[in-house]
Amino acid sequence: MRTFWGVRQGYIQSVTNRASEVDTASRDISSPTGGRRAIVQIQGVSKLFEDSAAVNNLSLDIYEGEFFSLLGPSGCGKTTTLRMLGGFEEPTTGRILLGGKDVTYLAPYHRDVNTVFQSYALFPHLNIFENVAFGLRRRHVSKDDVARRVSEILEIVDLPGFEKRRASQLSGGQQQRVALARALINEPTLLLLDEPMSALDAKLRHQMQIELKRIQTQVGITFLYVTHDQEEAMTMSDRLAVMRHGVIEGIGSPKDIYDSPTTEFVATFLGASNLLAGEVASSDATTTVVRVAGGTTVSLPTERLPKGLDGTSVKVGVRPEKISIVPSTSDVGARNTLRGRVLVSTFTGVGNQYIVELANDTRITVYAQNIGSDVAPRSGEEAILAWPVEHTFAVVPMEGASRDAESES
Amino acid sequence: MEQPVLADHPGGLARRRSSVWGKRLAPYLLSLPAGLWLLLLFVIPLFMMLSMSLKTCSPASGVCTMTWSWGELPHVVNLYHQQFVTSLEFAAIATLVDLVISYPIAYWIAFYGGRKKNFFLIMLLVPFFVSFVIRTLVWQFILSDNGFFIGFLQHHHIVSQNFHVLGTGAAVIAGLAYNYLPFTALPLYVALERIDRRVLDAAYDLYANRRTAFMKVIMPLSIPGVFAAFLLTFIPAFGDYVNQEILGGTANTMIGTVIQDLFLVTSDYAGGASLSIVLLLISLVGIWFYARVLGSRSIEEYL
Numbered sequence: 096m097r098t099f100w101g102v103r104q105g106y107i108q109s110v111t112n113r114a115s116e117v118d119t120a121s122r123d124i125s126s127p128t129g130g131r132r133a134i135v136q137i138q139g140v141s142k143l144f145e146d147s148a149a150v151n152n153l154s155l156d157i158y159e160g161e162f163f164s165l166l167g168p169s170g171c172g173k174t175t176t177l178r179m180l181g182g183f184e185e186p187t188t189g190r191i192l193l194g195g196k197d198v199t200y201l202a203p204y205h206r207d208v209n210t211v212f213q214s215y216a217l218f219p220h221l222n223i224f225e226n227v228a229f230g231l232r233r234r235h236v237s238k239d240d241v242a243r244r245v246s247e248i249l250e251i252v253d254l255p256g257f258e259k260r261r262a263s264q265l266s267g268g269q270q271q272r273v274a275l276a277r278a279l280i281n282e283p284t285l286l287l288l289d290e291p292m293s294a295l296d297a298k299l300r301h302q303m304q305i306e307l308k309r310i311q312t313q314v315g316i317t318f319l320y321v322t323h324d325q326e327e328a329m330t331m332s333d334r335l336a337v338m339r340h341g342v343i344e345g346i347g348s349p350k351d352i353y354d355s356p357t358t359e360f361v362a363t364f365l366g367a368s369n370l371l372a373g374e375v376a377s378s379d380a381t382t383t384v385v386r387v388a389g390g391t392t393v394s395l396p397t398e399r400l401p402k403g404l405d406g407t408s409v410k411v412g413v414r415p416e417k418i419s420i421v422p423s424t425s426d427v428g429a430r431n432t433l434r435g436r437v438l439v440s441t442f443t444g445v446g447n448q449y450i451v452e453l454a455n456d457t458r459i460t461v462y463a464q465n466i467g468s469d470v471a472p473r474s475g476e477e478a479i480l481a482w483p484v485e486h487t488f489a490v491v492p493m494e495g496a497s498r499d500a501e502s503e504s
Numbered sequence: 505m506e507q508p509v510l511a512d513h514p515g516g517l518a519r520r521r522s523s524v525w526g527k528r529l530a531p532y533l534l535s536l537p538a539g540l541w542l543l544l545l546f547v548i549p550l551f552m553m554l555s556m557s558l559k560t561c562s563p564a565s566g567v568c569t570m571t572w573s574w575g576e577l578p579h580v581v582n583l584y585h586q587q588f589v590t591s592l593e594f595a596a597i598a599t600l601v602d603l604v605i606s607y608p609i610a611y612w613i614a615f616y617g618g619r620k621k622n623f624f625l626i627m628l629l630v631p632f633f634v635s636f637v638i639r640t641l642v643w644q645f646i647l648s649d650n651g652f653f654i655g656f657l658q659h660h661h662i663v664s665q666n667f668h669v670l671g672t673g674a675a676v677i678a679g680l681a682y683n684y685l686p687f688t689a690l691p692l693y694v695a696l697e698r699i700d701r702r703v704l705d706a707a708y709d710l711y712a713n714r715r716t717a718f719m720k721v722i723m724p725l726s727i728p729g730v731f732a733a734f735l736l737t738f739i740p741a742f743g744d745y746v747n748q749e750i751l752g753g754t755a756n757t758m759i760g761t762v763i764q765d766l767f768l769v770t771s772d773y774a775g776g777a778s779l780s781i782v783l784l785l786i787s788l789v790g791i792w793f794y795a796r797v798l799g800s801r802s803i804e805e806y807l
Contacts, residue, residue, distance in 0.1 A: 174600070181709060182708070182709075183705055183708075202708070202713070203705070203708040203709050204708050204709075204710075204711045204712055204713050204716075204717075205711075208709075209709055209710065210705075210706070210709045212702055212705065212706060212709075213699075216700065216702040216703050216705065216706040217703075217706075218703060218707075218721060219700075219703070219725070220721075220724045220725055229707070229710045229712075230711055233710060233711035233712050233716060234711055277706075277710070277712075278709075281710070281711075305736055335696075412546035
């Protein structure tokens with residue numbers, strides 16, 4: 096499996112027997128997901144804390160070698176999910192399988208899972224070498240191997256020669272690399288990362304995102320990354336799940352989830368969305384027409400209709416950057432159009448951001464790239480908005496969803 | 505040079521000057537009470553004791569004259585080295601007993617005390633609100649030959665009829681261990697309490713089971729507390745004379761008792777002062793060693 100990813104270098108190829116067993120085992124599996132093996136299976140897991148569910152009947156598969164993110168506001172249950180995978184909390188109900196083996200009630204020290212903690216939690220009484228070697232020592236790896244592997248992993252996280260230092264002598268970014276090295280050196284089946292960048296400043300965080308993605312590609316270990324930062328999750332993840340109130344609201348690749356959010360919460364938490372409340376007016380196999388307030392109709396592909404749609408009321412949505420401001424309705428073709436008046440126009444360097452007010456007081460955000468387009472209306476001017484039908488999505492309207500997203504993000 | 509300024513704003517400059525002086529003097533003024541306290545009750549007595557140890561005293565009249573005789577120090581060490589050894593032994597055993605008893609208590613309160621941590625700590629300290637001497641006298645009562653404890657054991661033939669504890673070294677060690685227990689338990693509690701629980705999670709995460717996590721993480725992180733507890737218990741126990749006086753016999757005298765006798769019974773002030781100096785030096789060596797190994801900063805944190 097790990098060779099399937101084709102990106103692993105010398106470090107992991109010098110792996111122990113355990114990993115080569117995994118290699119052979121996983122090659123035998125031919126599944127419809129293109130040889131992808133679910134390394135983590137969370138099956139109907141709930142976690143109650145004093146009668147309130149932190150995680151509510153959660154089911155989730157994470158595939159081998161992928162960078163998976165759990166994204167959500169604080170209190171959404173993402174950290175509880177991570178702690179149950181790490182063995183620090185026991186689920187109230189449900190099962191957790193790791194590499195096909197039931198680990199639901201297994202102690203953390205018996206799991207092939209390692210964690211990068213939010214606060215790094217480095218051992219203050221040990222130097223960097225002993226911190227990184229801690230896991231190998233517990234597994235009675237020979238002295239020479241420990242020394243070799245520690246220097247290899249410190250090379251990978253770009254901290255060569257730091258062996259003799261103390262954790263307190265390192266900067267936040269360096270401590271984080273040590274925490275990463277300390278977990279990665281054990282070559283776990285799954286690596287958990289609990290908001291590891293929350294203590295770093297914005298610039299360093301951006302560097303570390305790229306760095307972390309590089310390291311993950313290099314070592315090929317499955318990463319489960321927990322964060323409340325949607326940009327972070329989108330930048331690094333192969334797939335991500337958006338959580339709210341203990342349940343997964345949306346799951347998929349960053350592009351899928353961004354382009355076709357399935358709930359109002361996902362649409363507003365992950366990036367910005369313009370949402371218009373309306374009623375389904377007509378629907379055939381390819382196109383659905385929704386009548387929005389003000390009498391205008393908006394079309395969208397029928398496949399984009401949310402599955403759990405109950406009745407006819409929906410919210411249709413479009414991302415700000417998908418909308419263009421056009422000079423007249425004559426040349427829009429098969430696009431959705433709306434008329435309004437520009438309320439605010441701001442130049443942000445890379446583009447223009449407009450807030451356009453429709454006749455019924457609904458406000459639409461439009462984002463136009465700074466590529467010299469001819470129509471650039473000023474505040475107060477009339478504007479015609481147009482966007483392709485295929486960039487329209489629909490979500491089930493939900494009480495309080497947008498409020499949550501605003502207060503948490 | 506400042507004449508014109510003074511003429512213009514006579515009051516202003518004076519006020520400014522006095523505020524500058526106030527700022528400079530404030531730290532000294534604030535430390536004055538403590539400084540006087542140290543001077544009167546520590547520095548002066550220390551030098552009096554030093555000079556006393558250099559005098560020669562006439563046992564008959566009790567009059568001491570300064571003779572600059574440095575010989576008194578080695579002389580008393582030589583004369584009372586057996587009592588030094590006994591004190592060292594008793595204090596060391598009592599401290600060890602305290603560490604063994606306190607560590608689980610402190611560990612339990614720090615890790616499992618939950619919201620009632622302070623309550624448990626107070627419960628640990630309540631007996632020590634009673635006067636030191638009274639507590640020791642109660643131990644005399646408990647350990648007396650026909651008291652309820654020994655009497656009970658004798659009655660049920662668990663021990664022989666002529667078994668006794670009072671007047672032996674064991675009674676003194678028991679008294680010392682009891683009286684100095686809080687000095688061990690509190691620093692241990694402080695050390696264990698401040699261990700970051702997430703570090704413990706990290707140890708479990710890195711394949712350390714509960715035993716290994718304790719041995720490799722909790723234990724090493726609590727070592728400064730163990731050292732502080734050791735010093736805080738051992739030093740006062742080493743110089744203690746109350747427990748020996750009340751619970752001990754005549755056979756195994758501790759150095760504190762000797763010093764007391766030299767001052768109050770035989771009026772050998774020079775000898776008593778010399779022994780006190782030796783005691784002080786031993787304590788200082790202990791603190792110096794602690795500071796060398798763990799840094800002086802961590803002493804402040806636990807004392």
